[in-house]
Amino acid sequence: MRNIWTVAKREYKLFFISPVAYAVAFLFLIILGWVFFSGMVEAIAYSTYYSYAPTVQMVLSPMVTLVLFTLPAITMGSISKEQSTGTMELILTSPMRDVELVIGKWLGCFLFMLTLLAVTLVYPIALNMMIDPGIDQGLMVAGYAGLILMVSSLLAVGIAISSLFSNQIVVFVVNLATVLLIWMVRNVNSTGTSSGLGYEILKNLNLVDHYLNFYRGAISLVDVTYFVSLTALALVLGTVFVESRRWR
Amino acid sequence: MIEVEGLTKDYGARRAIDSLTFNAKQGEVVGFLGPNGAGKTTTMRILTGYMPPSAGWAKVAGFDVVDQSLEVRKRVGYLPETVPLYTDMTVYDYLKFMADLRHLENAEERIDEVLDTVHMLNRADGYIANLSKGMRQRIGLAQALLHKPEVLILDEPTIGLDPAQIIEVRSLIKEIGRERTVLLSTHILSEAQQLCDRVLIINKGKIVAEDTPERLQERLTGSQRAILRVDGDADGLATLVNTVPGVLRTTDQTDGSLEFESAPGNDVRAMVARAVIGAGFDLTELRPVNISLEDIFMELTREEPEPPQMSDQGLDVTEEEAATEVEQAAE
Numbered sequence: 165m166r167n168i169w170t171v172a173k174r175e176y177k178l179f180f181i182s183p184v185a186y187a188v189a190f191l192f193l194i195i196l197g198w199v200f201f202s203g204m205v206e207a208i209a210y211s212t213y214y215s216y217a218p219t220v221q222m223v224l225s226p227m228v229t230l231v232l233f234t235l236p237a238i239t240m241g242s243i244s245k246e247q248s249t250g251t252m253e254l255i256l257t258s259p260m261r262d263v264e265l266v267i268g269k270w271l272g273c274f275l276f277m278l279t280l281l282a283v284t285l286v287y288p289i290a291l292n293m294m295i296d297p298g299i300d301q302g303l304m305v306a307g308y309a310g311l312i313l314m315v316s317s318l319l320a321v322g323i324a325i326s327s328l329f330s331n332q333i334v335v336f337v338v339n340l341a342t343v344l345l346i347w348m349v350r351n352v353n354s355t356g357t358s359s360g361l362g363y364e365i366l367k368n369l370n371l372v373d374h375y376l377n378f379y380r381g382a383i384s385l386v387d388v389t390y391f392v393s394l395t396a397l398a399l400v401l402g403t404v405f406v407e408s409r410r411w412r
Numbered sequence: 413m414i415e416v417e418g419l420t421k422d423y424g425a426r427r428a429i430d431s432l433t434f435n436a437k438q439g440e441v442v443g444f445l446g447p448n449g450a451g452k453t454t455t456m457r458i459l460t461g462y463m464p465p466s467a468g469w470a471k472v473a474g475f476d477v478v479d480q481s482l483e484v485r486k487r488v489g490y491l492p493e494t495v496p497l498y499t500d501m502t503v504y505d506y507l508k509f510m511a512d513l514r515h516l517e518n519a520e521e522r523i524d525e526v527l528d529t530v531h532m533l534n535r536a537d538g539y540i541a542n543l544s545k546g547m548r549q550r551i552g553l554a555q556a557l558l559h560k561p562e563v564l565i566l567d568e569p570t571i572g573l574d575p576a577q578i579i580e581v582r583s584l585i586k587e588i589g590r591e592r593t594v595l596l597s598t599h600i601l602s603e604a605q606q607l608c609d610r611v612l613i614i615n616k617g618k619i620v621a622e623d624t625p626e627r628l629q630e631r632l633t634g635s636q637r638a639i640l641r642v643d644g645d646a647d648g649l650a651t652l653v654n655t656v657p658g659v660l661r662t663t664d665q666t667d668g669s670l671e672f673e674s675a676p677g678n679d680v681r682a683m684v685a686r687a688v689i690g691a692g693f694d695l696t697e698l699r700p701v702n703i704s705l706e707d708i709f710m711e712l713t714r715e716e717p718e719p720p721q722m723s724d725q726g727l728d729v730t731e732e733e734a735a736t737e738v739e740q741a742a743e
Contacts, residue, residue: 170512174501181500254496254555257460258513259486410463 167264168271175242175272184241188234189280192227199226200287204294217295223287224307224379228372231315232347236339238277239322240332242269243406247330256410266323266402270395273319281311303381310378313391314371318343320398327405346371413438413563413593414459418468421454428454430617431468436610438562441589443608444597445709451617452597453493456565459595460490473562486514489561493568495552499541503532503551506540507558514559526554529584531577545572553581557588564588566596570603582607601709613709638681641669641697642688649693656680656687671701 179185203222211217243266246252255265285308292299325339349370367373371394374387414436421428429451436442444452458465459472461481469476475483498506504523511519527533530550535543540551549572556564569585570578585594585607598604604611605625613621613628621628642649650662653672658680662672674680681698688695 166515167513170509174498174509178500249496249499250492250494251496251498253457253462253492253494254490254510257462257485257488257490257492258510259482259515260513261482 167260168268171260171265171268172271172275175269176275179238179272179276182241184237185276188237189283191234192230192280193283195230196223196226196284196287199223200290218291220288220291220299220304220307221379223284223291224311227284227311228314228375228379231311231318232343233340235277235315235318236322236336236343238273239319239326240336240339241326242273242323243327243402244330244332244335247409248332252409256406262406263399263403266327266399266406269326270320270323270399270402273323274316277315277319278312281308281315300381306378306381306383309383310375310387310391313378313388314375317371317391317394317398320395320402321346324398324402324405327402327409343371413440413473414442414595415471416455416459416468417470419455419458419465419470420467421451421458421463422466428617429614432614432617432619433468434612434619434622436593436595438593439589439591440609441585441594441596441607443604443611444595444614445599445601445604445611446597446614447599450614452614453567455614456490456492456567456595456597459484460488460565461485486559487562489556489559489564491552491556491566491569495548497540497548497551499539502537502539503527503543504536506551507554510555510558516559522558526557529557530554531580546574546577549573550577550581553584562592564592564594564596566594568598569596570598570600578603636675636679637671637673637701638684639665639669639671639697639699639701640684640688640695643694643696646670646693648691649688652687652691652693653684656684659684669697 200223203218207218243252246255256262288299288304321342322335322339325342326335329335329338346369349366368390374390377384377387414434416432416434419432420430432451432455434442444455446452457463459470459477461477461484464478469478471477472484473487475487477484498509501509507523507526508519511523516522523536524533527536530553532547532550532554535547540548543551549569553566553569556566564585566585570581573581582603585596588594589607589609596607608625611621611623611625611628612619640649640653646668649670650664653659653662653670658674658678660673660675662670665671672680672684681700685695685698
């Protein structure tokens with residue numbers, strides 16, 4: 165436990181001196197800011213004609229897309245950089261289990277993303293002040309809870325892939341491909357009329373489907389289980405990959 | 413403290429080390445000597461729990477390196493060949509991180525102590541990225557000493573250091589080696605000669621010789637050799653020395669001096685001196701030639717049958733020469 169915290173602390177601190185993290189935060193916040201601004205302008209224009217109030221979903225849905233594309237950049241260096249700079253030798257010869265390294269790395273990234281998500285809370289708060297009678301807080305809590313769970317599992321996938329290669333660009337590309345695959349796995353046919361066991365399995369593997377329930381304000385055990393299992397599975401795989409490095 | 417039995421490691425089809433067997437006791441400094449790619453680093457990586465062997469076993473401080481890897485890693489201080497440092501951290505933060513991983517209680521104190529030992533206290537708050545190679549080497553050493561390890565494994569510890577630091581690090585290693593076990597690899601032979609209680613010469617994954625530096629010298633000295641130098645014209649000197657009873661052979665040296673050999677235990681230097689002075693030569697120098705570890709090393713690790721070009725002054729290598737070697741290696 166103590167080692168996990170030691171690794172996580174170092175990882176977290178490193179984000180505040182690393183340009184990658186600032187670039188991600190910049191992209192995240194500037195796009196959200198723009199989407200929020202244009203959404204509000206639109207809502208004000210509409211409100212002349214109908215009774216219309218924007219919901220917190222106007223910030224949640226762009227955030228899902230942003231998360232999918234920026235998380236690979238957050239995790240791409242975490243373990244692969246240790247490998248390419250030779251510090252892996254230091255880590256693997258220190259009295260720390262491989263699993264502690266993987267969980268520590270994941271926790272550091274997760275805490276950084278939580279910080280970034282906390283900053284984005286400024287939009288729901290601003291929205292709450294601008295509309296009457298305020299935003300649906302249940303929707304916001306569910307939306308953010310789902311987002312946090314999704315970030316947790318995608319970061320774990322990123323860490324696992326980062327432990328496979330020592331080249332950060334390779335890690336980024338493979339990670340993006342993996343994320344897109346579990347994002348789009350359901351879209352096997354465009355009419356959406358498929359059925360059968362295969363379809364059911366693919367549908368349940370899909371990442372966004374599980375998020376959609378949170379997005380609509382429903383927290384269900386199935387979806388929570390999905391994200392928690394994905395996180396655990398990816399962390400176990402990451403540990404196996406780190407261990408396999410020793411045998412190469 | 414270190415026991416190794418039949419240790420073998422294969423990288424695919426290539427056998428990096430081939431059934432190594434050796435041991436190191438507490439309070440012993442053991443030197444690992446060998447050309448590049450001989451398997452020194454591989455052996456050290458197995459001993460530090462970085463990777464498992466393909467066959468054989470090794471125990472460090474009484475614990476198996478595979479089955480009790482964590483226990484081994486707790487007790488070993490390791491300085492890898494490429495000094496592993498986080499360049500985006502300050503020296504202090506880096507050492508604090510390592511101290512935390514090792515669960516040191518008095519981390520601040522120990523960090524100050526090791527930084528003092530390696531003379532880096534004044535750079536504690538600087539970023540590692542801004543340090544020179546020698547300084548990084550010293551931080552790497554500080555990291556290895558942090559938890560007062562029972563066994564210290566150092567892969568080329570003096571590489572990249574300036575002459576003054578080399579002397580310091582060597583005396584530090586000697587001091588540590590009095591109570592604890594040190595295994596170090598080096599390609600600077602004079603360093604092995606000065607530091608090590610025992611030398612293992614390893615070539616192509618196999619131990620080709622194992623002994624104290626002194627005994628290795630004795631083993632390979634087939635004859636006694638001495639260098640003779642006279643002032644002025646040396647014509648006829650070789651012929652004269654050859655007539656002295658007991659002299660087996662003479663060889664002209666490139667710097668104008670003359671080397672002569674006699675059978676072991678038969679010191680002919682006094683007779684040679686008398687003969688040379690008697691013949692009217694101005695004798696300026698007469699000194700014995702010790703076969704150096706360099707010669708032994710070349711002898712044991714050479715591949716071609718013809719002997720390599722050897723230094724004509726096969727004396728003990730001095731600190732200056734060691735420093736030059738280091739500089740050359742750094743280039």
